[in-house]
Amino acid sequence: MKKFKTAVMSAAAIILSLTLTGCVGKEPNEIAYIVALGIDMSEGENYEITIQYANPTEISGGEEGGKAGSAIIENISVQAPNLYAAIGLANKIVSKTFYLSHARIIVVSQEVAEKGLRDITETFIRSDDLRPDIYLAVSLDGANEYLSAVKPAMEVNPAKYYQLVYDKNSFMGIPAGSAKDFFFGIETKNFDSFLPIAGVVGSGGEDKESQKSESSDAREEGGLSGAGADEKGGGSSESGGEESDLSEENTKQSDAPENERGFEYKMKDYIGGQAAIELKNKSESMGSAIFEGDKMVGTIGSIEGQMFKLLMGDYKYSYITVFNKHTPDEPVTLKMIQGKKPRYDIDIENKKINVEMFLEGDVSSLPADYNIESDIEEFQNDSGKYIGEDCTRFMSDFIKTHDSDTFRLKERCKQKFLTNKSYDEFKESVNFKEYDVNVTVDFKIRRTGLVMREGD
DSSP, X not given: OHXXXXXXXXXXHHHHHHXXXXXXXXXXXXXXXXXXXXXXXXXXXXXXXXEEEEOHHHHHOGXXXXXXXXXXXXXXXXXXXXXXXHHHHHHHHSSSEEEOTTXXXXXXXXXXXXXXXXXXXHHHHTOSSSOTTOEEEEETTOHHHHHHHOOOTTOSSHHHHHHHHHGGGGTSSOOOOBHHHHXXXXXXOXXXXXXXXXXXXXXXXXXXXXXXXXXXXXXXXXXXXXXXOOTTSSOOOTTTTOOOOTTOOOGGGGGSOBOOSSBTTTOBOOOTTSSOSSOSOOEEEEEEEEEXXXXXXXXXXXXXXXXXXXXXXXXXXXEEEEOOTTSTTSOEEEEEEEOSOOEEEEXXXXXXXXXXXXXXXXXXXXXXXXXXXXXXXXXXXXXXXXXXXXXXXXXXXXXXXXXXXXXOHHHHTGGGOSSHHHHHHHHHHOOGGGSEEXXXXXXXXXXXXXXXXXXX
């Protein structure tokens, strides 16, 4: 009996070892890895779905070396009722087989976002192919337009490009945009979401074909000048040899208003597509789309996005400008750090929302003739006051304008109720528009920098 068991186990081990040898499934050169998906409205009940994919053989490059990220991504657009139907159709068009496991972002157009994302999120949140922390973003220019503008010249791996851009949410005014959080907000009705805005830099003026033709003519005549040209004629480009005029103006920049308040003084309040000027990569993420439930209802710019991150306690550090009454024409630049989460005190009976924030800053730049050390305490107090006043105004105006609970005020009140029933009744009846908002800031300057002055 013992010999029989030994023989059976040996046979099983041999069979298992045979199944583990060799390659099972698809070879790498048979796979097209999807890195991004775009969803636009189409005719009838279908969507126009853009699939952006990378060829792994182009990333590795073999003996010739890998190519730039912009050279190894391709886009294909199909019309289908949902993502999986689109991938099934695309598999019949392209020789390689599409895989979703490396997808980093799903971009939807403004039109799709305003219609509602519930059905779309239901589709991919249940998928065992897509990661639950995949990014969601809204493109005001259209999802296909945005994905077509992405040319990650600094990244070999395009999936890494999206990760680096949208992981900056802790350092800038970009919301996290996680599909998982967005889905939970819809299902629980405990909170609403912001999603990042994916924009396309505006070229303005004449159409692109006309610009390309004129650039070609000028090159032939030897008349091209500026950053896009060299002495040998013909500019070079990291994006696979495509011609690019780096001096091209972004006409959308003038649409961004300049901020005259104390926090981020003299800075422009950008939304995606308005900031960059001289870039080959015409895509950028800046600003936020406001959602009530699964529907987009508005936008905020980059400065209010930073205030939102501060109020949520998701802000790590960034460089900011602050108004200084001793140098009103020139702001003081600080590296601002949020040491710990803000403290919320919501008084349901008296209808008051009190928020206390804790911030620190290092002086990075200030006018040459201004000695900040002489009135450092006054500057600290004034800076905290400006940030508190601007955050109070932003939060109060936002609550009164929108029914969106992006600040998760309902969740913050949950501990005040003994039962789920009483909490659910509160969620249904509460109107935070009736509440007064007050934000105070405990602000400390850590370092002013080493300065050698005459007579020291």
